[in-house]
Amino acid sequence: MTEATAATSRKKNRTTKNGKPRLTRRMVMPDDPLVTIVIPVYNEEKILRTAINSLMMEVSDRFDWDFEVIITENGSTDNTVPIAKELGQRYENLKVLHCPEPNYGKALRQGILAAKGTYVLCDEIDLCDTNFYAEALRILMNDDADFVVGSKLLAEAEDERPVMRRTASWVLNQMLRYGAGFKGTDTHGLKSFQREKLLNVVNACKVDKDIFASEFVIRAERAYVRILEIPISLKEIRPPSIHLFKRVPSALKNIARLSYLMRIKG
Numbered sequence: 001m002t003e004a005t006a007a008t009s010r011k012k013n014r015t016t017k018n019g020k021p022r023l024t025r026r027m028v029m030p031d032d033p034l035v036t037i038v039i040p041v042y043n044e045e046k047i048l049r050t051a052i053n054s055l056m057m058e059v060s061d062r063f064d065w066d067f068e069v070i071i072t073e074n075g076s077t078d079n080t081v082p083i084a085k086e087l088g089q090r091y092e093n094l095k096v097l098h099c100p101e102p103n104y105g106k107a108l109r110q111g112i113l114a115a116k117g118t119y120v121l122c123d124e125i126d127l128c129d130t131n132f133y134a135e136a137l138r139i140l141m142n143d144d145a146d147f148v149v150g151s152k153l154l155a156e157a158e159d160e161r162p163v164m165r166r167t168a169s170w171v172l173n174q175m176l177r178y179g180a181g182f183k184g185t186d187t188h189g190l191k192s193f194q195r196e197k198l199l200n201v202v203n204a205c206k207v208d209k210d211i212f213a214s215e216f217v218i219r220a221e222r223a224y225v226r227i228l229e230i231p232i233s234l235k236e237i238r239p240p241s242i243h244l245f246k247r248v249p250s251a252l253k254n255i256a257r258l259s260y261l262m263r264i265k266g
């Protein structure tokens with residue numbers, strides 16, 4: 001069989017007659033996965049099914065890893081929960097976690113603590129960026145860093161979000177730098193790390209909601225973890241599930257708390 005015929009036959013075999021993705025070897029839950037992909041979700045009924053189906057296919061086609069995916073949902077009021085359950089039944093290597101209150105930080109932390117992979121990748125359902133996975137895992141497996149942070153604010157990054165959101169990210173970063181002593185350019189979004197080396201840092205974090213992700217990176221800096229920021233191309237497939245303005249009061253409160261913890265409590 002030529003390479004082209006083999007590729008066509010692989011493509012054909014990826015779906016069943018009714019168009020559902022066929023389970024491949026790597027869709028079975030591994031005892032000891034190399035990689036865990038953690039994705040917090042909240043009210044994502046519109047994109048959850050399609051995003052997860054493409055992600056499962058893309059990761060198993062593109063990488064030679066045993067992997068698990070953890071969807072960590074909390075407080076959704078739309079059909080996210082039944083869709084997540086259905087996906088959990090379809091893919092053996094997909095776990096779904098729930099808790100009642102909408103809280104990005106709690107959900108992310110819960111997902112990281114439940115992960116079994118040697119390496120953890122934190123993603124978002126509107127990104128599912130496998131280019132970041134490839135670069136981050138190359139760095140971690142080469143032992144060039146223990147923590148890779150995807151930055152949308154580095155000069156080489158591409159950020160296609162509206163100007164208001166790009167400005168909000170810049171302002172948040174300045175507040176973290178002046179308030180909490182952060183030295184990098186971004187804390188929110190894509191990250192990947194050696195799980196065992198970062199567990200103590202995750203467990204030391206005290207702030208939740210959006211600012212948990214910032215505390216995680218800042219505490220890692222202070223613990224002298226080898227962190228490497230890499231530029232990302234940010235292209236969201238929909239606007240945020242919670243409007244920017246609604247997030248501001250709790251973000252400000254939690255930045256103040258984080259700054260107090262970092263400057264005064266240590």
Ligand SMILES: Nc1nc2c(ncn2[C@@H]2O[C@H](COP(=O)(O)OP(=O)(O)O)[C@@H](O)[C@H]2O)c(=O)[nH]1
Nearest residue numbers: 040041042073074102103104107124125240241
């Ligand atoms: N579990 C959980 N996930 C959330 C919450 N808020 C946002 N998310 C998820 O976090 C990811 C990023 O959220 P998004 O709305 O795109 O905000 P952005 O990070 O500012 O772009 C998505 O996968 C969301 O579904 C929440 O309160 N709980």
Ligand SMILES: [Mg+2]
Nearest residue numbers: 124126236240
């Ligand atoms: Mg987003």
